[in-house]
Each structure stands twice: as structure tokens, then as C-alpha cells.
Amino acid sequence: MARQLDEIAQLVEQLRHSINSPKAAVPGNTDLSAAIEQLGALTDRATPYAELAETIRGERVVLSPSFAERMERLLAMARQAVASDQNKQQALAYQPNHIPADVRRNNFIGALALLAYGAVSIHLDDFYLPAKRGNGLHIHGFPVLVMFAAVVCAVIVLMLTIIDHYDRRDNERNYQVATRYFRRAGWILFAAALLIHFAERLGFHLV
Numbered sequence: 311m312a313r314q315l316d317e318i319a320q321l322v323e324q325l326r327h328s329i330n331s332p333k334a335a336v337p338g339n340t341d342l343s344a345a346i347e348q349l350g351a352l353t354d355r356a357t358p359y360a361e362l363a364e365t366i367r368g369e370r371v372v373l374s375p376s377f378a379e380r381m382e383r384l385l386a387m388a389r390q391a392v393a394s395d396q397n398k399q400q401a402l403a404y405q406p407n408h409i410p411a412d413v414r415r416n417n418f419i420g421a422l423a424l425l426a427y428g429a430v431s432i433h434l435d436d437f438y439l440p441a442k443r444g445n446g447l448h449i450h451g452f453p454v455l456v457m458f459a460a461v462v463c464a465v466i467v468l469m470l471t472i473i474d475h476y477d478r479r480d481n482e483r484n485y486q487v488a489t490r491y492f493r494r495a496g497w498i499l500f501a502a503a504l505l506i507h508f509a510e511r512l513g514f515h516l517v
Contacts (some may be wrong), residue, residue, distance in 0.1 A: 314348075315385065315388060315389060315392070318345045318348065318349065318385055318388075319385060321337050321341060321342065321345050322345075322378060322381045322382055322385060324337050325337050325342070325373065325377075325378050325381065326375075326378045328373070329373055329374065329375055329378060336373065339366060342366055342381075343363075343366045343367075345381075346359065346362045346363055346366055346381070346384070347363075348388075349381075349384045349385060349387075349388045350362075350363065350384070352388040352391050352392055353384060353387045353388050353391050354391075356384065356387050358380040358381075358383050358384040358387070359384055361380055362377065362380050362381060362384065365377060407474050407475060407482055408475065409471055409472065409474065409475035413471070414471070414472045414475060417468040417469070417471050417472055418468075418469075418472060420468055421464075421465045421468040421469050424461050424464055424465050424468075425461065425462075425465050427461070428457070428458040428461035428462070429458075431454055431457070431458065432454055432455065432458055435450050435451065435454060436448055436449070436450060436454070437449040437450075437453070437454045437457045437458070437503075447507075449503065449504075449507045451510070452506060453503040453504070453506045453507040453510070454503075456499055456502050456503035456506060457499070457500065457503040459499045460496045460497075460499035460500040460503060461496075463492045463493070463495050463496030463499060464492075464493075464496050466488075466492045467489055467492050467493050467496065470485055470488055470489050470492070471485075471489075473485075
């Protein structure tokens with residue numbers, strides 16, 4: 311918690327130094343804007359926030375001592391707000407999930423491949439399940455639709471991981487619950503498709 315505010319304090323100090331010394335590196339607008347937005351969220355958009363946000367959104371940002379002073383004032387207000395509000399302490403301490411790029415890429419490709427395979431299987435009325443030994447299993451008729459529903463559940467599980475990466479809100483618990491639900495539903499549908507398939511082969515028509 312304190313570390314993040316300390317990082318913003320260092321950014322403000324760098325800003326002051328760059329204003330006083332023309333040769334010093336000036337903080338980037340992206341970093342300043344992100345810091346202002348975070349401070350604004352912690353202070354419920356207090357007065358200095360609006361002034362700072364308007365300045366930083368300008369086409370040509372003119373940094374001045376007054377800009378640094380307003381940032382320092384907003385930072386002090388943020389520290390006070392965090393110190394007296396446990397919810398804000400938790401929000402500041404929260405770190406969103408980071409899913410590696412290769413995992414996101416593989417999940418996306420896997421989801422597309424599964425969806426395409428399922429769609430082709432419905433079109434051909436033939437869902438093929440390969441096996442390590444033998445010729446595998448060909449499913450036809452209604453079980454194909456049930457198997458496709460299982461595929462959709464698998465696709466949702468893969469995509470939830472990707473969406474979770476880009477969702478910066480503190481709601482990982484919701485993604486965990488949804489992932490567990492669709493994974494379980496997928497396996498149930500998978501088993502149901504096989505059950506219906508073998509039942510039909512034995513002469514029992516469940517549907």
C-alpha cells in the first residue's frame with residue numbers, strides 16, 4: 311500500500327526536480343496521468359484532481375511549480391484517505407491478475423480451434439474423439455449437440471482466463487467461480503454425450 315504511494319511521491323519529486331533543473335528528465339505524461347487517476351480515485355476526485363486531470367489531458371502540457379504543488383496536495387489527501395479507510399487500503403494493496411502473453415495467445419488459439427472443430431462436427435453430424443489406441447470414436451445425432459455444448463463450456467473457460475487479465479477490477483473470485491462452474495458443466499455434458507451415444511448403440515433411445 312505505502313509502496314505505491316511512495317512511488318507516486320518519487321514521481322512528484324522527479325517532476326519538481328525537472329522543473330527546477332532543465333537538464334533533468336521530465337516524467338512522462340502517461341505516468342503522471344496514471345498517478346493522478348489513482349490519487350483521484352483514492353480521494354473521491356477531490357478539487358486538485360479536476361485541475362490536474364484537465365491540465366494533463368491538454369494537447370501541450372506545461373508543467374509548473376503550481377502543478378507539482380497540486381500533485382503534492384492531492385498525494386497528501388490520498389495518504390490521509392487511505393489511513394482512515396480500510397476499503398481503500400485493500401484497493402490500493404490489490405494487484406490484478408497478470409496472465410502471461412503466451413498463455414493468453416495459446417488459450418485464444420485453443421478456443422478458436424475447439425469452436426471451429428465443434429462447428430464442423432455439427433455440420434458433418436460426426437464428432438470424432440481420437441484415442442491413443444484404436445480408431446477412436448465417432449459420435450452422431452443428438453450426442454453431437456451435447457458434445458458441442460461441452461466444447462462451448464471449454465471455450466468459455468479458456469476465454470475467461472484472457473478476460474480476467476484485462477479486467478483490472480478486484481473480482482478474481484467471480485472468475486474463479488465461473489471457471490469452476492463451466493469446467494464442471496463441460497465434463498458433465500461430455501459424459502452425458504458419451505452416455506447417450508452408447509445407450510443409443512445398445513438400442514436405448516434416451517431422447
